[in-house]
Amino acid sequence: MPSKQDPKQTVFYRQLEQETTRTVYALATCNAQIGGEIIASLCDRFSLEEAAGIILVSLEQLLRLNAEAFVWSVEQLLPADILKAIRNVTRVAVSRQSIERGFALGEEFSVDGMQSSQP
Template sequence: MLDRNPLQLETEIARIARVMMTRNSEIGSDIIDDLRTKLTSEELAGLLLVGIERILWFDVDAVFWTIEQMIPADLMQEIRKITNLAFYKQLINQKFIPGVDFSIDADGKLLLNHNAKAALLKSKG
């Protein structure tokens, strides 16, 4: 496990972001394999999300490449769990009702009615 030292976490996030920008799947796989020995799947998914956030604003193509080529399926599932939970909390805080306005299907896909979808899109814009 990583020591959770902020500097060490920042170093790992920077490594992840750099490999996303270089689009080198071998290096990406090696870094993910190394981090799997130090972090839980949830923690690693969180680091990947932060790395994606870092490059999203200036290299959208690298984000698409990362999602399609670099992130293994099990970590994508963890990322979905993290993001779905964040969306769930946001929708509940906006007074939407789980099971009525939004839900998650058996595959982990977030299902939204029109109003819930509009609220999420509005809050991101």
């Protein structure tokens, strides 16, 4: 028996997919005005962390489609606050995966990049 998905969740995923697709197309243009407007729009409509997540997923898709546009976007377009939020999102995800794989936080890795020195 197939499970029924919550209609609100379905709408959310559809909106997320649309935002990601729109962002990928905007970044692929390598046009600072278009890219800047789409990023500003995301930041106006979503929290900084949510906007960073959408941009991160978009960048991953863009990397597969157009590596030059990916590099341009990261180097020329992304504001410092978005880059910082992306770092925070990825730091949490990598930390969770590391802990799930049995690594010890503070001993074998750290969240802030300051690993304790082990002999």
